[in-house]
Amino acid sequence: MSFRYSYMKRDTQIFNIINKELDRQRSGIELIASENFTSMQVMEAMGSCLTNKYAEGLPSKRYYGGCEFVDEAENLAIDRVKRLFGAAWANVQPHSGAQANAAVMLAVIKPGDTILGFDLSHGGHLTHGSSVNFSGKLYKPTFYGVEKDSGRIDMNKVEDIATKEQPKLIICGASAYSRDWDYERFRNIADKVGAILLADISHPAGLIASGFLNDPLPHCHIITSTTHKTLRGPRGGVIMMGQDFDNPFGLKNPKGEIRKMSAILDSGVFPGTQGGPLEHVIAAKAVGFGEALDDEFKAYSKSVITNAKAMANGFVNRGYQIISGGTDNHLMLIDLRSKEITGKKAEHTLGLADITVNKNMVPFDDKSPFVTSGMRIGTPAITTRGMKAEHMETIVNWIDQLLSDPDNQDLINSTRNDVNNFMKDFPLYEEKMEVV
Numbered sequence: 001m002s003f004r005y006s007y008m009k010r011d012t013q014i015f016n017i018i019n020k021e022l023d024r025q026r027s028g029i030e031l032i033a034s035e036n037f038t039s040m041q042v043m044e045a046m047g048s049c050l051t052n053k054y055a056e057g058l059p060s061k062r063y064y065g066g067c068e069f070v071d072e073a074e075n076l077a078i079d080r081v082k083r084l085f086g087a088a089w090a091n092v093q094p095h096s097g098a099q100a101n102a103a104v105m106l107a108v109i110k111p112g113d114t115i116l117g118f119d120l121s122h123g124g125h126l127t128h129g130s131s132v133n134f135s136g137k138l139y140k141p142t143f144y145g146v147e148k149d150s151g152r153i154d155m156n157k158v159e160d161i162a163t164k165e166q167p168k169l170i171i172c173g174a175s176a177y178s179r180d181w182d183y184e185r186f187r188n189i190a191d192k193v194g195a196i197l198l199a200d201i202s203h204p205a206g207l208i209a210s211g212f213l214n215d216p217l218p219h220c221h222i223i224t225s226t227t228h229k230t231l232r233g234p235r236g237g238v239i240m241m242g243q244d245f246d247n248p249f250g251l252k253n254p255k256g257e258i259r260k261m262s263a264i265l266d267s268g269v270f271p272g273t274q275g276g277p278l279e280h281v282i283a284a285k286a287v288g289f290g291e292a293l294d295d296e297f298k299a300y301s302k303s304v305i306t307n308a309k310a311m312a313n314g315f316v317n318r319g320y321q322i323i324s325g326g327t328d329n330h331l332m333l334i335d336l337r338s339k340e341i342t343g344k345k346a347e348h349t350l351g352l353a354d355i356t357v358n359k360n361m362v363p364f365d366d367k368s369p370f371v372t373s374g375m376r377i378g379t380p381a382i383t384t385r386g387m388k389a390e391h392m393e394t395i396v397n398w399i400d401q402l403l404s405d406p407d408n409q410d411l412i413n414s415t416r417n418d419v420n421n422f423m424k425d426f427p428l429y430e431e432k433m434e435v436v
């Protein structure tokens, strides 16, 4: 690797830590559904001199001089993400998915307004109305969830709840839901109650961009996403619209003209919730979006789904209970109660064998968020490592053996050895990246 990593030998204390993390990423099986491995060029853009530049405002409308080159980078990121999703408008400045949601809510609703989101304990996200998050503290949160028997969202129930609660904002999207979304029906419901519809596609964004899942852009007023999950770009967020529209509050600009939604959302990001944009990350987003426009990325996304289905089958065949019975996307949520192990114990045991998963609440969980009855598993990261469907059986086997005998230290040790050897066949960042 050609770039600045070699300078970091000046601070060996932190560099040794980074190298330990690199070793961990290389030698383990990464099954956290929200993680991925970016390309070297994404990291190179992130580690560039653009970190030094202040650029409050938008391209060619900045509050600082010297922005001509970061303007070019940001415009490129905007053009590419619009092309990738077929969007009419995008803001690439949100520092993260949570920041994107904060900016949208600040822009389109008022404190105290009712919002309707997917229940956190059923697979939703903190920023969709959790009581410990700004979204649940500033707004009045209401929720829809999945059905106990099917593990799926019943759209008639969503309509009933929306009709009763009269939310100003409806959010669809989740962090642990393995099924696709009916955005068209959500829009019908939003129109019926006069709500703005936000799709948070943080998790499946890459699969949507590749055309393998339903497209929210024609139906939802606003779309938010992270850029680092299935999309495989740098850690960050983005806001998009399939088409711009006049804002629903009749707000006017200083010239007395009705403001467009795009202008309202832009000001929700800056000055609403952020200061200077991270132009080095925005340049890396441009790189990531460029990679996602390539046919190779489409093949990758397809493989992510094929691998997830193969893995889900492997678990079902061994008697595990997957919420909703399977997956349409890159992840699955497994209820471990039939295997008599908690999510906490499962995460810990697998971690000892260098298999990384996260414990997760399952719908109607009787355990606390610190213990949980489930685990979430995803295939984006291992697919980037080059794994195919046939490798899923090997991994499921290891997991099943460990969870069936979680206190067997010999089994843990021998499995960790097998895992580390197995991962040597799937190289990661092999071009020189350690300190020299």
Ligand SMILES: *Cc1c(COP(=O)(O)O)cnc(C)c1O
Pocket: 034, 095, 096, 097, 098, 099, 101, 124, 125, 127, 173, 174, 175, 200, 201, 202, 203, 226, 236, 237
């Ligand atoms: C991951 C995620 C987010 C938050 O993204 P961060 O970058 O971690 O802030 C928001 N919404 C959903 C649905 C997510 O899955």
